[in-house]
Amino acid sequence: xxxxxxxxPDSVANQIAAGEVIQRPASAVKELMxxxxxxxxxxxxxxxxxxGKTMIMVVDNGCGMSETDARLCFERHATSKISKAEDLFAxxxxxxxxxxxxxxxxxxxxxxxTRRKEDEVGTRIxxxxxxxxxxxxxxxxxxxxxxxxxxxxNVPARRNFLKSPQAEMRHIVEEFTxxxxxxPEIGFTLISxxxxxxxxxxxNLKQRIMGLFGNSYEERLLPVNQEADRVxxxxxxxxAEFAKKTRGEQYFFxxxxxxxxxxxxxxxxxxxxxxxxxxxxxxxxxxxxxxPADIDINIHPTKTEVNFLDVKLVYAxxxxxxxxxxxxxxxxxxxxxxxxxxxxxxxxxxxxxFPVSIPNVPIDPNFNPFSKEYGPHxxxxxxxxxxxxxxxxxxxxxxxxxxxxxxxxxxHLDNAQPNVQYLQLNQSFIVTTVKSGLLVIDQHLAHSxxxxxxxxxxxxxxxxxxxxxLFPQALTLNMNDASLLKELLPELECIGFVLEQVNPxxxxxxxxxxxAAGCDAVMLLEKILDNNKLNRTDLQLDRKLNIAKTLxxxxxxxxxxxxxxxxxQNLVDQLFACNVAEVAPNGKKVYIIIGMExxxxxxx
Ligand code: ADP
Ligand code: MG
Numbered sequence: 001x002x003x004x005x006x007x008x009p010d011s012v013a014n015q016i017a018a019g020e021v022i023q024r025p026a027s028a029v030k031e032l033m034x035x036x037x038x039x040x041x042x043x044x045x046x047x048x049x050x051x052g053k054t055m056i057m058v059v060d061n062g063c064g065m066s067e068t069d070a071r072l073c074f075e076r077h078a079t080s081k082i083s084k085a086e087d088l089f090a091x092x093x094x095x096x097x098x099x100x101x102x103x104x105x106x107x108x109x110x111x112x113x114t115r116r117k118e119d120e121v122g123t124r125i126x127x128x129x130x131x132x133x134x135x136x137x138x139x140x141x142x143x144x145x146x147x148x149x150x151x152x153x154n155v156p157a158r159r160n161f162l163k164s165p166q167a168e169m170r171h172i173v174e175e176f177t178x179x180x181x182x183x184p185e186i187g188f189t190l191i192s193x194x195x196x197x198x199x200x201x202x203x204n205l206k207q208r209i210m211g212l213f214g215n216s217y218e219e220r221l222l223p224v225n226q227e228a229d230r231v232x233x234x235x236x237x238x239x240a241e242f243a244k245k246t247r248g249e250q251y252f253f254x255x256x257x258x259x260x261x262x263x264x265x266x267x268x269x270x271x272x273x274x275x276x277x278x279x280x281x282x283x284x285x286x287x288x289x290x291x292p293a294d295i296d297i298n299i300h301p302t303k304t305e306v307n308f309l310d311v312k313l314v315y316a317x318x319x320x321x322x323x324x325x326x327x328x329x330x331x332x333x334x335x336x337x338x339x340x341x342x343x344x345x346x347x348x349x350x351x352x353x354f355p356v357s358i359p360n361v362p363i364d365p366n367f368n369p370f371s372k373e374y375g376p377h378x379x380x381x382x383x384x385x386x387x388x389x390x391x392x393x394x395x396x397x398x399x400x401x402x403x404x405x406x407x408x409x410x411x412h413l414d415n416a417q418p419n420v421q422y423l424q425l426n427q428s429f430i431v432t433t434v435k436s437g438l439l440v441i442d443q444h445l446a447h448s449x450x451x452x453x454x455x456x457x458x459x460x461x462x463x464x465x466x467x468x469x470l471f472p473q474a475l476t477l478n479m480n481d482a483s484l485l486k487e488l489l490p491e492l493e494c495i496g497f498v499l500e501q502v503n504p505x506x507x508x509x510x511x512x513x514x515x516a517a518g519c520d521a522v523m524l525l526e527k528i529l530d531n532n533k534l535n536r537t538d539l540q541l542d543r544k545l546n547i548a549k550t551l552x553x554x555x556x557x558x559x560x561x562x563x564x565x566x567x568x569q570n571l572v573d574q575l576f577a578c579n580v581a582e583v584a585p586n587g588k589k590v591y592i593i594i595g596m597e598x599x600x601x602x603x604x
Contacts, residue, residue: 011130014076014106015155021103024162025052025151026171028108031100032146033179036060038081039144042202043187046176050193051168053151053159061143064116070123071132073112076102106130107158108151114144129154173197177212181285182256184208209236209285213249222328224286226321231290231314233321237268238283240275240326240583249283254295256287260304264288267315271322273545274452275580277587284322288314327579422568428559430568437599441572441591444559445584450574451515452552452585458495459544465514466496475499475507475522481529482507488532491547497525515555524554549585 008016022028029046036044039062049055065073072078079098104110105127115122115138126134152159162168169192176198180188184205190198200211210217221236238249252259272282296307308314423431430441458464477485482505485492489499498511512521531550532543557563563571575581575590584590 010076011106014102014130017076017099018103018106018155019158021099022107022151024171025056025168026175028052028056028104028148028151029058029172030175030179031104032056032058032148033176035100035146036062036144037179037183037186039063041143041186044179045189045191046172047191048169048172048193051165052172053162053165053168054149056148056151057145059143059145061141064119064142064144065114065123066116066119067123070112070114070125071135073101074105074110074125074127074130074132078102102130104148104151107155108153109149111147111149112144113138113140113147115140115142117142178251178253178258180212181205181208181251182253182258182287205235205285220283222325224284224321224325226317226324228313228317230294231288231317233286233288233318235284235286237272237286237322237325240272240282240587243272243276243280243282245280247281249285250281251285253287254306255289255292257306258304259306261306263311264315264318267319268322270542270545271319271326274549274585275326275583275587280587286318288318290314422565422572424563424568426560427562430563430572432568432572434593437593437595439591439593441575442559442584442589443557443561443563443568443571445556445586445588445590446571446575447556448552448586449578449581449584449590450571451556452548453578453580455495455548455551456544459491459548461494463494464496466498466511467514467517468498468511469509469521472508472510473522474502475509475525477505477507477529479505484529484532485525488528488543488547491543492525492528495547495551497521513551513555515551519555524551527554552585 021031025048029048029052033044033046036058039060041060041062043061045057045059047055047057047059069080075098077098078101081098101110106129109128110126112125112127113122121137122140124134124136124138125132152162172192173190176188176190180186180198180200184207185202187202188198188200189196198212200208203211206218206221206223209221217238220238220242222239224233224235224237226233250265252261252264268282268284268286276282290308294309296309421432424443425431425440428443430443430446432439432441455464475485482501485499485507486501492499496511496513496516497509500508500510502508509521509525512519512524516524528547528550532546557571582590
């Protein structure tokens with residue numbers, strides 16, 4: 001028999017490799033831009049035609065190549081970045097396998113023009129399907145220009161599989177964005193079919209994010225900065241209120257290399273958990289800097305996964321970093337309350353000039369500034385006076401005695417009582433004034449935020465109050481739930497539950513959290529178990545958040561509940577003592593402020 005094994009010619013081997021490395025125009029864009037970065041360029045320009053199908057050109061002002069290197073760079077395993085196996089563990093550059101250019105040249109018509117600073121002229125090489133077609137000298141500035149034409153010209157099957165130009169262009173913009181994001185000190189441009197899509201000037205990361213995503217990001221970003229033993233995390237997160245319904249603005253980098261990492265993404269989602277609605281996604285632009293020896297980078301060049309030696313540590317640091325960023329830059333704006341003493345002082349001063357008589361018109365406790373009936377023209381002044389005007393003295397000086405008002409309303413003005421602090425609207429909202437306008441708080445959401453933070457604290461070690469049950473109830477569960485409840489026992493104890501397991505599936509409820517007075521303890525525990533199963537992960541962190549969220553939503557004051565003034569005041573005080581007063585644990589807004597301008601506008 002004849003021998004039948006043959007070595008594949010290089011051009012075929014390269015084409016096979018190309019199938020893996022270059023899947024679409026955007027892959028070539030990525031490889032060429034990364035090479036330009038590795039070459040130390042300070043300006044990188046990307047020009048594409050027909051979403052990269054007809055042409056991709058990358059121009060850089062980096063180190064350039066010698067004539068020999070220019071020929072060699074198209075060879076497989078031709079790389080200047082590593083020379084021995086150990087280098088693999090210290091790699092900080094983007095490329096290292098020496099595969100990209102060989103792959104691109106195997107499936108396209110490539111023109112390379114390159115010149116080192118020290119050389120007088122540059123080298124021009126045309127390589128088509130792994131064959132050098134032309135070589136000449138060219139006058140040019142130092143740097144390198146790669147022009148890739150007719151990608152997949154010799155692999156029609158691949159070419160036919162490309163998606164619509166819009167889809168391919170989106171991939172290109174995405175690769176461009178990833179490279180540009182982590183290199184803000186480098187200038188970039190992207191021109192597509194003659195139109196400039198991006199012109200990014202060298203600057204800092206914040207400016208780069210604004211350059212890529214729009215100037216509105218100026219106020220949306222919160223800086224993240226965390227340094228730990230072997231990990232440093234730096235970048236920005238998007239404030240919770242700007243979370244989007246679609247994924248997309250989620251950028252993780254490890255040593256400036258873009259990665260996707262579901263587990264670490266979870267750390268961020270978790271940190272935002274009680275602040276954004278379930279169907280929204282947090283935005284972030286974060287670089288995780290680690291010793292290259294602490295990650296496994298020996299992975300496929302087109303893959304975006306990376307393995308950390310100690311991923312749990314990175315998770316914890318990342319979570320803490322994001323929590324800190326959210327906490328430090330308190331999401332709630334400073335709210336300036338009008339204190340009763342402010343009002344009294346102002347009134348005191350005024351009363352010397354305009355003695356104020358004791359009100360003889362009873363104040364309507366159900367006064368509702370929003371109700372339709374409360375709309376006649378003259379009464380609005382009363383409303384203004386009662387609720388808005390900080391300084392009745394000024395008001396009168398400004399308007400004088402309003403002779404244009406009907407007699408009756410003048411009386412209202414004289415007699416109105418200005419120190420009602422809190423009103424309850426529809427037994428669901430607390431309405432009060434702040435210096436900037438009218439503050440409307442959702443009582444249920446406010447209370448759930450207060451309770452949520454309280455329980456989180458208790459779960460973190462400040463054990464909560466418990467009340468003993470006079471008639472302990474029994475809770476009987478199936479085997480699975482019973483073992484889950486057993487797992488949760490330490491946490492449940494923290495918040496005031498006293499549970500005793502009497503047989504494998506039954507627990508006696510001997511004590512409940514102090515806030516749960518009058519609540520169905522069995523139902524409460526079942527809810528906790530349910531929510532825990534819904535969001536089940538093994539992390540203790542999740543368990544705590546879940547328990548705090550469940551209790552907060554179950555035990556908070558419901559809408560349609562009448563509240564006394566003291567209760568309202570207490571709740572408002574507690575709310576604004578919270579770390580994040582603005583959003584409830586379910587991600588909904590807790591309060592709104594109707595500003596003075598907005599009010600004025602409404603009155604025309
Ligand atoms: P890798 O980047 O993995 O080393 P490539 O095939 O992408 O492999 O590139 C091969 C080599 O060509 C690089 O190692 C580098 O020495 C050289 N090279 C590629 N692009 C450039 C460039 N824009 N400027 C200077 N040298 C480059
Ligand atoms: Mg490369």
